Amino acid sequence: MRYVEPDFGVLSISEKRKITHLREDLLGWFSRYGRNLPWRSARASEFEQICVEVLLQRTRAETVAAMYPAFFAQYKTWSDLADASIRELEENLKPIGLWRRRAISIKGLATYAAGHDGRFPTVPRELGEVPGVGQYVMNAILLFQHGAVARQPVCPCATTTLAGSWPMGWRRLRCLVQIAPSVWLSLLVVCGTLSCASLLAAAVR
Numbered sequence: 001m002r003y004v005e006p007d008f009g010v011l012s013i014s015e016k017r018k019i020t021h022l023r024e025d026l027l028g029w030f031s032r033y034g035r036n037l038p039w040r041s042a043r044a045s046e047f048e049q050i051c052v053e054v055l056l057q058r059t060r061a062e063t064v065a066a067m068y069p070a071f072f073a074q075y076k077t078w079s080d081l082a083d084a085s086i087r088e089l090e091e092n093l094k095p096i097g098l099w100r101r102r103a104i105s106i107k108g109l110a111t112y113a114a115g116h117d118g119r120f121p122t123v124p125r126e127l128g129e130v131p132g133v134g135q136y137v138m139n140a141i142l143l144f145q146h147g148a149v150a151r152q153p154v155c156p157c158a159t160t161t162l163a164g165s166w167p168m169g170w171r172r173l174r175c176l177v178q179i180a181p182s183v184w185l186s187l188l189v190v191c192g193t194l195s196c197a198s199l200l201a202a203a204v205r
Helices: 013-033 046-056 061-074 078-083 086-096 099-115 135-144 157-165 169-173 183-190 196-203
Strands: none
Touching (some): 046 061, 086 099
16 A cells, blocks of 8 residues: 555644644544444454455455354454355355455465564554555554554545545545544544534534
8 A cells, every 4th residue: 555644734723723622522422422332342352353344445344243242252362263264254255245355355364464473663664564554553563563654544434525625625634644543543433423523514614
């Protein structure tokens, strides 16, 4: 995946204030309406939190949540996944669709991790060269393994909608990842909900 360094020097004091208000609204919304999903549990391991990003690609969270317990009961470590055949992985991934592509991605990611004691690069450009790493997986690795804020935000449909509706536009909205990193998790949850309308109104106040 090609990593593009965003420009964070474009925000005025007024725009930063608006972003702060938006962050508060989003986190408040999430505390009230956020879904209880297994990978958000304090019991979820770093391995699970990273792997699940592969499983969630183009798939509903509820669908992944239904197969999550059985999948991670069978595959408890990177080595378990790396040692599994592509055919075996495909069979276990069929319930969530796109199993051929997903099996290749997750095995490539696991093979790298198993060969590096479960550690991934900290530099985004290097991390982007790891098999199976796209924007979502990269952000998960930087956050959950390295405790770092991902500087290349993902662009879920809710974020795109918000950017298109916000006078400041996408270029400034993307800077939200540096000022309020946790807000991106909330943006993913907002996607497809009616509550998004009230947050859009908050963004322009």
